[in-house]
Each structure stands twice: as C-alpha cells, then as structure tokens.
Amino acid sequence: MVQGRKIGKIVAWFFGILALLVAVLVVVFLTFDWNRARPWVDDKVSQAIGRQFHITGDLKLGWQRPVTETGWKRWVPWPRFTAQKITVANPEWAKQPYFATLDEINFQVALLPLLAHDIVIPSINLVNPAVDLERLKDNRNNWTFKFKQSTEPSTWNLRLHDIAFAKGNIAYADEVTKADMQAVVDTLGQAVPIGEVMKQQEEASRKSSAEMVGKSGAQKLDKQATAAAASEASAASAASAAAAASGEKANPASTSAANSITTKEGPKPPVPPYGIGWTLKGTYNKTAVSGEGKVGGVLAVQDAARPFPVQADVRIGDTHIALVGTVTDPAHLAALDLRLWLQGVSMAHLYPITGVTLPETPPYATEGRLVGQFRKEGSVFKYENFTGRVGGSDINGSLVYAGRKPRPLLSGELVSRLLQFSDLAPIIGADSNASKAKRGEEKKQPSSKALPTEEFKTDRWKAIDTDVKFTGRRIIKDPDLPITDLYTHVIMKDGVLSLEPLKFGVAGGSLASNIHLDGSAMPLKGRISTQARHLKLKQLFPNVKTMQSALGEVNGDAALSATGNSPAALAATSNGEVKALITDGTVSRLYMEAAGLNVANVVYEKLWGKRDVKINCAAADFVVTDGVLDSRVFALDTDDAVINVDGTIDLKTEAMDLGIHPHTKGLRIFSLRSPLYVKGTFKDPHVGVSAGALAVRGAAAVGLGLINPFAALIPLIAPSNNKPLPCQQMLADIRTAPNAPPAGQQQKAKAAPSYMPADQGGASAPKAAAPKALSPTPASAAQYKGS
Structure with missing residues (x-):
C-alpha cells in the first residue's frame, strides 16, 4: 500500500x-522576442543558398487552431511563423542589389506530423514579392544558386500544399538576347479551365488575323482552320476507337473541352486550371514587347506527370504570337503541346525572335499545333498541320525544327492550293516600295530599275539548315502571264542556298531551274541552270488573238554564273550562255507580213487572209559576258520570210539595243522593208522602224516620182530573197548544251557562225572556226522532244 x-x-x-x-x-x-533569432536564421539560410539572406523586419511566432482539421485535432494549435522585409542578395556583378525582396512571408506548420519527421505546410503566403533576373554576355546569370549539399540524407520530409501571393513583380535583363522586360504576376480571382481560355484566344486571334490579312483573308483562314480541325477530330475519333478496340478504358474527364485537349493521338490527361495571370512589357532585341497570359498554380509545377497549363498573347514589334496548351514537367521542360497562332508583317521578322531563317513575305496569319520534346542531344519541335494566309494566298503543311549541331535543321512540306503570284515578289525584293516600307526595308527600289536591288540577308543563311518542299498547285496571276503552277525544293546548308529545282508550269510546258547561291563568303557566288521544255507558242501569248492559231513549241537552255548580293547585282555580273529553239510550228501570216513591213499584204491579210505560215526553224543563241547578252544566232525562218536579229541586251544598265532585219521570200508590192529596232530599257522599251533606211527608200521613191510616177513604186517593191537559213545546221548548233564559267570569271568570246548573213554579224565576225554542221543526234533530239 x-x-x-x-x-x-x-x-x-x-x-x-x-x-x-x-x-x-x-x-x-x-x-520570447524572436527578433533575437534573426541573425541565426539569416546565417543558416545564407549558408544554404550561397547568397546573403536578411530579415530586416519583425520575426514572429504565433499560435492558431487549424480550421481545416476535425475532431480533437482541431484543438491542437499550430505555430504560425511570420517574417517581414526579406531580401536575397544578388552576385556582385549584377546591376541590382537584390535578387528577391518580400514585404512579408507567413505560414503555418502542422504540429503533430513533426513527431514523424514530416514538415507539413498547408500554405505559404507571399506579400508583394519582387524578383530580378539578369544574364551577362558571358552567360553568367543570377538565378543559378549554389545550394549547400548535405553529406547525409535528411530525415525530414517537406510537404507544401499551396503557395499564395499578392501582386508580384519580375524584372528580366539579358545581354545575350538583348532583352529588358518587366512582368507583373497575380493570382486569378478564380480557377479558369483550359477549354474556356482556348475559346477566348481563338476569338482574339481571329480578330488579330483580320488586322494582318484583312477580313476576307481571315474568313478564308477560318474556313481552312475549320476544315483542318474536322480532319483532326476525325483522326482523334479514329484513335479513340482504336483504343476502345484494344480494350483501353476511356477517361471521361480527358475528353471534356473544359479541362483537356483531344488530339489525333487520342485524349490527353486532365489539365489543371489556370491559377496565375501575368502581364509583360519591355524590349527584346531592341524591339518593343507587350503581352499577357496565364499559367497553372505554383505547385502544379511539381507534378511532372501532369500537364501544366500555359497561355500567352504577346506582340513583339509587328509580330503577334499567341498560344494555349500544356507543358509537361515544366520544372525541366520535358515537352510541350500547344495551339499556336502567328501573325505578322513578314515571316522574315520571326528570325530575331526564333532564330529561324524565313523569307520576306506579305502580311501573314497562321494557326496550328506546336508539339515538342526537349532533349539534351537536341530538342525537336513540330508545327504540324498548320494552315494560314500569306497575302492573298493560302498555305498549309508541317514544319519540323531539330536542334542539332552545328546548326539546327528546319524541314517539312508546304502546299498552297491557290497562290497569288504577286505574293512571291517580296522573296526576291520585287515588291513595291510601299510594300518594302511596310515590312521595314529601308532601301527603296530605284524607279529606273526593273531587276530587284534589295540585298539577300546572307548572314542569316549560316544560322540554320533548311530542307523544305513547296508546291503551288494553282497560280493566280496577270492574264498575260502564262504561268500555271509552281514547285520548289529549298535546301540551305553551310550558308549555301539551293533551289533544286525551281519549276514553273508555263504555257503548257515547264520552266525548271537549278539555282545555287553560295552566301558563305562575300561576295555571294551564284550558279543557275535553266531548262525550258515544250512551251506552246499560242499559250505564251494567251491574249494575242492572232497567235491563237500558232503551233509549235519553244525549248531552251541557259547556264549562268555570277557574283553579287542581289538579283540585280547577279544579273549585272552574269557569264554564260542562253539558247532557245522552235521547230515544226506555224505562225500567223499577218505577223510575218507586219514584221517585213509589207503594207499591201498586211492590208490584204487583215481584210481577207487567215492563212498561217509554217515555221521552218527559229533559234536564239546568246553569249553572256559581264551581264551583256550578245546574240551569236537570233533568227526565224518561215515559208514567207527570214528574220534576223542582232545586237545586245545589257543586264547591268537594263538597256536593249537590238536590230531586226526582215528578208521576204517572194515578190512584195508596197513593202517598206526596212530594219526595225528595239531600244530603251526594260522598264521603258521602244520599238520602231530604222528611220535612216526608211528615209533613203522614201527619198528614192520621191526622186523617181519626179521622172516617172510609176517609177516611184520601184523602191517599194521587195524582191524575192530565196536564201533560207540552214536550219539543220543551226538547230544542231543550238542543241549543244550551254555552259558557264566559274562564278567571277568571264565567258569566253564566241564568233557568230559563218552561215549567218552579214547584217547578223556572220560576215564581219572574227575569223574563227565555224561550228560543224552536225545533224541532231538521237541524244540531242531527246534533250528537247523527250524531256
């Protein structure tokens, strides 16, 4: 007891x-006055993060009963920590003194879990946080911390359920990207599902598209996007059906437009709602930037298996970029899946933003799906099944960006079902000065020049490799231009741009060129080879009524080399050969009589005649030296006449000086047969009759008229000239493939063939061996007829 x-x-x-x-x-x-513990807290945190950490305000500890607990646990008070005026220092090299500042931070800790070494914090509240982000040219940045690594694994586990904050500010200064921006972030009043944000962004982007490509273009883009979405939905439905057939269970939540995205691969996992909004302003690469957007809650970043929602609507200069979608494992940027809208004045303006080299274009608007994988060996992004408008043309296709070494690669296939030919002009600088000014080009095209003088941006060619195929299925153009379609394969590697080929459907045939522009060094070196095959005579002149009965085909070849950094400069320094021929054709007799200035016959043909004249042969052979085309052979032989052309075309000055010498076959009454001329420039050509020769014939007629009125007719009677061209020999010569010297070297001079008449240059040509009279071999004949 x-x-x-x-x-x-x-x-x-x-x-x-x-x-x-x-x-x-x-x-x-x-x-206890917890402010006495501030030095100890400051020291421990500073050691842990490798930066100076200070609490300059009050440090408090209070007790509160948890409102979320039930039963007897709600009677166990939790400690509540509050710290005011907190600063985290920047490295010494930074412009700003502090990396981060906070007016206040407060949080509660669940008491009972501490017994099991679990630190459970339901929520941390941040008041007016501000963060300064800086990076120097040598890639040093202030957001990389040297955390103190413990040699022993910790026995404590931290579980943080939520982070709440009032309005925060983020400043970003980057000398690498020349960015200087300020962002304001704040929690949204309520959670917003991704489906609702998607609808809002679609509506906003359609309005922005109308600003760039006009209301009509935006409506057409809407129809294109609707058709593409229907195709996408059909693919997604097929994927879901396949999944069902394989026994996989469908996730109802994942197919809801309010919280997920369904793609052709099938439904995606549920997406958390947006919890934070942001606005942005500043400059990027010396270009004004403004925008706004939303992201998921702060703690959603920690869930690597769950998609993290992002949305942005940003304007950089005259380029508008908008996106809605998800990022997988955002803490490590594992992958992204976005709906992407792009609008701008020219696609070339995307280069300072993305580093992707694209050509100059008219105003454009596109929308599609951007998916990507971030990888150490090279990230890969695909803008797939996108649709868009470029000027008055549609564009559709997929592009893949692979971040490989030493340069990334852009590849893909693009198709335009209805292509405005004028929309191709900005690519080579052939658009108007007003269009150039709109897309930011400061240099103007001289009013006297027809060939574009705008320089190629060759410095961008070395930033990326390209392998893209483009097809224009139908071309809308001027009625006088006999072009129907377009195909090209663009390859850019090591600063060398190649079009292999650039092929146009022209007049029922094709005009195909292989173009190589080496921009890896200055000046640019160019090589061009062109083949014209089966161009129909009547289709070459679709709006000339008298040519609609013409038969025959035009075939030709050209080989040129040049140096220069613009189309005009390349033309001015070009060297090589240009050849063309016509065989087995007919042409309106009216044209031939007019070319011979046979007045009576022209009147007769105009009133009663409809007969066509057979073309025995026609050929042109130009030698190009330093931009000057000099005709070795330029002649047309028909049953009624022989027409020879001589002279030069200067691509440097864009001046023409051609003489046309008609020779009739058979007797012509009232013929003013006299040389014609083509002079002037490409932009202001002049065609007329040689005044000197015509004056001599007129004076002779007047003089004889004084003696005998009937004798005045003698100078106007054209005698027969029955000396046809040696067609077989001439065509054999033309069929010899043209050649061009290396870029920067002159083409070797070539004498005109001896079979050409004196007024064409044959008699006065330098003494050189004339080409042998080769009959066309089967191989050379196939070069044109079998191509």
Whole structure:
C-alpha cells in the first residue's frame, strides 16, 4: 500500500513538472522576442543558398487552431511563423542589389506530423514579392544558386500544399538576347479551365488575323482552320476507337473541352486550371514587347506527370504570337503541346525572335499545333498541320525544327492550293516600295530599275539548315502571264542556298531551274541552270488573238554564273550562255507580213487572209559576258520570210539595243522593208522602224516620182530573197548544251557562225572556226522532244 502511494506521488510529480515545463515553454514562446533569432536564421539560410539572406523586419511566432482539421485535432494549435522585409542578395556583378525582396512571408506548420519527421505546410503566403533576373554576355546569370549539399540524407520530409501571393513583380535583363522586360504576376480571382481560355484566344486571334490579312483573308483562314480541325477530330475519333478496340478504358474527364485537349493521338490527361495571370512589357532585341497570359498554380509545377497549363498573347514589334496548351514537367521542360497562332508583317521578322531563317513575305496569319520534346542531344519541335494566309494566298503543311549541331535543321512540306503570284515578289525584293516600307526595308527600289536591288540577308543563311518542299498547285496571276503552277525544293546548308529545282508550269510546258547561291563568303557566288521544255507558242501569248492559231513549241537552255548580293547585282555580273529553239510550228501570216513591213499584204491579210505560215526553224543563241547578252544566232525562218536579229541586251544598265532585219521570200508590192529596232530599257522599251533606211527608200521613191510616177513604186517593191537559213545546221548548233564559267570569271568570246548573213554579224565576225554542221543526234533530239 505504501509502495503504491509512492508510485502515485511520483506520477503526480511527473505530470506536474511536465505541465509546468509546457507552461514555461508556452510562456517562453509567447513572450520570447524572436527578433533575437534573426541573425541565426539569416546565417543558416545564407549558408544554404550561397547568397546573403536578411530579415530586416519583425520575426514572429504565433499560435492558431487549424480550421481545416476535425475532431480533437482541431484543438491542437499550430505555430504560425511570420517574417517581414526579406531580401536575397544578388552576385556582385549584377546591376541590382537584390535578387528577391518580400514585404512579408507567413505560414503555418502542422504540429503533430513533426513527431514523424514530416514538415507539413498547408500554405505559404507571399506579400508583394519582387524578383530580378539578369544574364551577362558571358552567360553568367543570377538565378543559378549554389545550394549547400548535405553529406547525409535528411530525415525530414517537406510537404507544401499551396503557395499564395499578392501582386508580384519580375524584372528580366539579358545581354545575350538583348532583352529588358518587366512582368507583373497575380493570382486569378478564380480557377479558369483550359477549354474556356482556348475559346477566348481563338476569338482574339481571329480578330488579330483580320488586322494582318484583312477580313476576307481571315474568313478564308477560318474556313481552312475549320476544315483542318474536322480532319483532326476525325483522326482523334479514329484513335479513340482504336483504343476502345484494344480494350483501353476511356477517361471521361480527358475528353471534356473544359479541362483537356483531344488530339489525333487520342485524349490527353486532365489539365489543371489556370491559377496565375501575368502581364509583360519591355524590349527584346531592341524591339518593343507587350503581352499577357496565364499559367497553372505554383505547385502544379511539381507534378511532372501532369500537364501544366500555359497561355500567352504577346506582340513583339509587328509580330503577334499567341498560344494555349500544356507543358509537361515544366520544372525541366520535358515537352510541350500547344495551339499556336502567328501573325505578322513578314515571316522574315520571326528570325530575331526564333532564330529561324524565313523569307520576306506579305502580311501573314497562321494557326496550328506546336508539339515538342526537349532533349539534351537536341530538342525537336513540330508545327504540324498548320494552315494560314500569306497575302492573298493560302498555305498549309508541317514544319519540323531539330536542334542539332552545328546548326539546327528546319524541314517539312508546304502546299498552297491557290497562290497569288504577286505574293512571291517580296522573296526576291520585287515588291513595291510601299510594300518594302511596310515590312521595314529601308532601301527603296530605284524607279529606273526593273531587276530587284534589295540585298539577300546572307548572314542569316549560316544560322540554320533548311530542307523544305513547296508546291503551288494553282497560280493566280496577270492574264498575260502564262504561268500555271509552281514547285520548289529549298535546301540551305553551310550558308549555301539551293533551289533544286525551281519549276514553273508555263504555257503548257515547264520552266525548271537549278539555282545555287553560295552566301558563305562575300561576295555571294551564284550558279543557275535553266531548262525550258515544250512551251506552246499560242499559250505564251494567251491574249494575242492572232497567235491563237500558232503551233509549235519553244525549248531552251541557259547556264549562268555570277557574283553579287542581289538579283540585280547577279544579273549585272552574269557569264554564260542562253539558247532557245522552235521547230515544226506555224505562225500567223499577218505577223510575218507586219514584221517585213509589207503594207499591201498586211492590208490584204487583215481584210481577207487567215492563212498561217509554217515555221521552218527559229533559234536564239546568246553569249553572256559581264551581264551583256550578245546574240551569236537570233533568227526565224518561215515559208514567207527570214528574220534576223542582232545586237545586245545589257543586264547591268537594263538597256536593249537590238536590230531586226526582215528578208521576204517572194515578190512584195508596197513593202517598206526596212530594219526595225528595239531600244530603251526594260522598264521603258521602244520599238520602231530604222528611220535612216526608211528615209533613203522614201527619198528614192520621191526622186523617181519626179521622172516617172510609176517609177516611184520601184523602191517599194521587195524582191524575192530565196536564201533560207540552214536550219539543220543551226538547230544542231543550238542543241549543244550551254555552259558557264566559274562564278567571277568571264565567258569566253564566241564568233557568230559563218552561215549567218552579214547584217547578223556572220560576215564581219572574227575569223574563227565555224561550228560543224552536225545533224541532231538521237541524244540531242531527246534533250528537247523527250524531256
């Protein structure tokens, strides 16, 4: 019994002392000035993060009962920590003194889980956070911390459920990208599902598209996008059906437009709602930037398996970029899946933003799906099944960007079902000065020049490799231009741009060129080879009524080399050969009589004649030296006449000086047969009759008229000239493939063939061996007829 009383007293004293200790601890916790602990806290945190950390305001500890607990646990108070005026220092090289500042931070800690070494924090509240982000040209940045690594694994586990904050500010200064921007972030009043944001962005982007390509273009883009979405939905439905057939369970939540995205690969996992909004302004690469957007909650970043929602609507200069979608494992940027809208004045303006080299274009608007994988060996992004408008043309296709070494690669296939030919003009700088000014080109095209003088941006060619195929299925153009379609394969590697080929459907045939422009060094070196095959004579002149009965085909070849950094400069330095021929054709007799200035016959043909004249042969052979085309052979032989052309075309000055010498076959009454000329420039050509020769014939007629009125007719009677061209020999010569010297070297001079008449240059040509009279070999004939 005595023993029991002693045990009872011991137990009573134990609980009494324990209660006293608890009371003392409570009093100490409630009355202790926690500001005395600030130096210790500052020191421990500074050591952990490798930066100076300071609490310059009050440090407090209070107790509150948890409102979220139930039962007896809600009576166990939780400690609540509050710290005010917190700063985290920047490295010494940074422009700003602090990396981060906070007016206040406060949070509660669940008490009972501490017994199991679990630190459970339901929520951390940040008041007016501000963050400064800086990077120097040598890639040093202030957001990389040197955290102190513990040699022993920690026995404590941290579980943070939420982070809440009032309005925060982020400043970003980057000398690498020349960015200087400020962002304001704030929590949204309520969670917003991704489906609702998608609809809002679609509507906003359609309005922006109308600003760039006009209301009509935006409506056409809407129809294109609707058709593409229907195709996408059909693919997604097929994928879902396949999944069902394989026994996989469908996830109802994942097919809801309010919280997920369904793609052709099937439904995606549920997407968390947006929780934070942001606005942005500043400059990027010396270009004004403004925008706004939304992202998921802060803690959603920690869930690597769940898509993290992002949305942005940003304007960089005259380029508008908008996106809605998800990022997988955003802390490490594993992958992204976005709906992407792009609008701008020219696609070339995307280069300072993305580093992707694209050509100059008219105003454009596109929308499609951007998916990507971030990889150490090279990230890959695909803008797939996008649709768009470029000027008055549609564009559709897919592009893949692979971040490989030493340069990334852009590849893909693009198709335009209805292509405005004028929309191709900005690519080579052939658009108007007003269009150039709109897309930011400062240099103007001289009013006297027809060939584009705008320089190629060859410095961008070395930034990326390209392998893209483009098809224009139907071309809308001027009625006089006999072009129907277009195909090209664009290859850019090591600063060398190649079009292999650039092929146009022309007049029922084709005009195909292989173009190589080496921009890896200055000046640019160019090589061009062109083949014209089966161009129909009547289709070459679709709006000339008298040519609609013409038969025959035009075939030709050209080989040129040049140096220069613009189309005009390349033309001015070009060297090589240009050849063309016509065989087995007919042409309107009216044209031939007019070319011979046979007045009576022209009147007769105009009133009663409809007969066509057979073309025995026609050929042109130009030698190009330093941009000057000099005709070795330029002649047309028909049953009624022979027409020779001589002279030069200067691509440097864009001047023409051609003489046309008609020779009739058979007697022509009232013929003013006299040389014609083509002079002037490409932009201001002049065609007329040689006044000197015509004056001589007129004077002779007047003089003879004084003697005998009937004798005045003698100078106007054209005698027969029955000396046809040696067609077989001439065509054999023309069929010899043209050649061009290396870029920068002159083409070797070639004498005109001896079979050409004196007024064409044959008689006065330098003494050189004339080409042998080769009959066309089967191979050379196939070069044209079998191509």
